[in-house]
Amino acid sequence: MDEHIKKTRFETRAIHGPKVPEDGTRSVTTPIYPSSTYGVEYPGDESGYVYARWSNPTRKALEQTLASLENGSHAYAFSSGLAALNAVLTLLKSGDHIVAVDDLYGGSMRQFEKVARNFGLDFTYVDGRQPDNFENAIKENTRLFWVETPTNPLLHLVDIEKVSAIAKEHNILLGVDNTFATPFIQQPLTLGADIVLHSASKYLGGHCDIIAGALVVNDPTLAEKLYFAQYAVGAHLNPFESWLMLRGIKTLHLRMERHSVNSMKIVEFLETVDLVDKIYYPGQDGNKVPNEMIMPGGMVTFSLKADFDAVKQFCMATKVFVLAESLGGVESLINHPASMTHASIPKEEREARGITDGLVRLSVGVEHIDDLLIDLRNALTALRKHLEVAAS
Ligand SMILES: Cc1ncc(COP(=O)(O)O)c(C=O)c1O
Incomplete structure (x- = not known):
């Protein structure tokens, strides 16, 4: 990255990331290099690009941009968020x-429980809102703390600085899945984390058109190990999707601002609705928002005073919010965790974790807020009618 650009602010670095010096065309955008292999000067020459699984100019530009935005030294782009987790x-x-x-x-937990356990790894799950829970769960062989904040779907917040202090005291690595907040809202490496993970299929891509993942670190030894995992396992991101992510990142700050403004207005509205039981939103519980999150982001979760089927009907009644898995795109999405993203968890366990039948998760997009509010109002009116009929 150009020395002057390196010193600029987040928004400028997101737009003017590294240029690709080999190109020579002065292209304003980073080109897509589909080549799988590269000519070398002599047998064994590894001074430049050799084979695209090792590195590729488009992916490299993306990785340097990601490292810069997360305040890290190295970043690696993967074929999905779960591929990145596997590299960790x-x-x-x-x-x-x-x-x-x-x-x-749920997919991270599935990888832990159904894949990693078979390879002899052991896991303990704790409520991350109390940092002491991490300390109390430490065993002699604990090597990694794994944190999401805000969490999915209850938007619990974990105090990264406090958990990092515990991790450091016990010589344990701290990894933070920063998918929901994005580096525009919070930068875990700055708060003491060792590894940041992204499902870039969400806000970094931003348009529901890629499946991608990323890891960012600030330590050369960790970087070397993760780079080894990337090229030895082969779950790297391809050039076209690297380019799509680079394009998405250029508007990340604009999108996150609008996602946040729209989601705050939706929360304000939900607070006035008698059918809404509880709202889950960063800061909503009255507690201080840790981690210097500069804004709340675009996720809103709430529970309705209605049963499983009625809530499903509510989720099917919206016209602008698309009933779909995933999140983080410009388009608003609605999700019923109990029958969609978290359906694979047995009901009792789900309920014990607070993922009740009445829970609805919104990924608030960047459409006009009035259209989003009208859409929710109409779906609530339909729910009210449904409940009246059911009661009569
Ligand atoms: C917080 C979080 N982490 C990781 C993942 C996995 O990412 P991917 O679907 O890109 O593999 C997801 C996907 O929904 C997610 O929400």
Whole structure:
């Protein structure tokens, strides 16, 4: 990255990330290099690009941009968020123990429980809102704390600085899944984390058109190990999707601002609705928002005073909010965790974790707020009618 650009602010670095010097065309945008292999000067020459699994100019430009935005030294782009998580697990060995937040993305938990356990890793899940819970769960063989903040779907917040202090005291690595907040809102490495993970399929891509993941670190030894995992396992991101992510990142700050403004207005509205039981939103519980999150982001979760089927009907009644899995795109999405993202968790366990049948998760997009509010109002009117009929 140009020395002058390196010193600029987040928004400028997001737009003017590294240029690709090899190109020579003065292209304003980073080109897509589809080449799988590169000519070398002599046998064994590894001074430049060799083979695209090792590195690729488009992916490299993206990785340098990601490192800069997360205040890290190195970043690696993967074929999905879960592929990035798998690379983190390659830092461990059979017999190691991990303490993770209990309100974890279901796919991450599935990888821990159904894949990593088979390789001899052990996991304990704790409520991450109390940092002491991490300390109390430490065993002799604990090597990694794994945190999401805000969590999915209950938007619990974890105090990264406090958990990092505990991790450092016990010589344990701290990894933070920063998918929901994005580096525009919070930068975990600055708060003491060792590894940042993104499902870039969400806000970094920003348009629901890629599946991608990323890891960012600030330590050369960790960087070397993760780079090894990237090229030895081969779950790197391809050039076209790298380019799409680079394009998405250029508007990340604009999108996050609008996502946040729209979500705050939706929360204000939900507070006035008698059918709404509880709202989950960063800062909503009256507690201080840790981690210097500069804005709340675009996720809003709430529970309705209605049963499983009625809530499903509510989610099907919106016309602007699309009923869909995933989140983080410009388009608003609505999700019923109990029958969608978290359906694979047995009901009792789900309920114990607070993921009740009445829970609805919104990924608030960047459409006009009035259209979003009208859409929710109309769906609530339909729900009211449904409940009246059911009661009569
Ligand atoms: C917080 C979080 N982390 C990780 C993932 C996994 O990412 P991907 O779907 O890109 O593999 C997701 C996906 O929904 C997620 O929400």
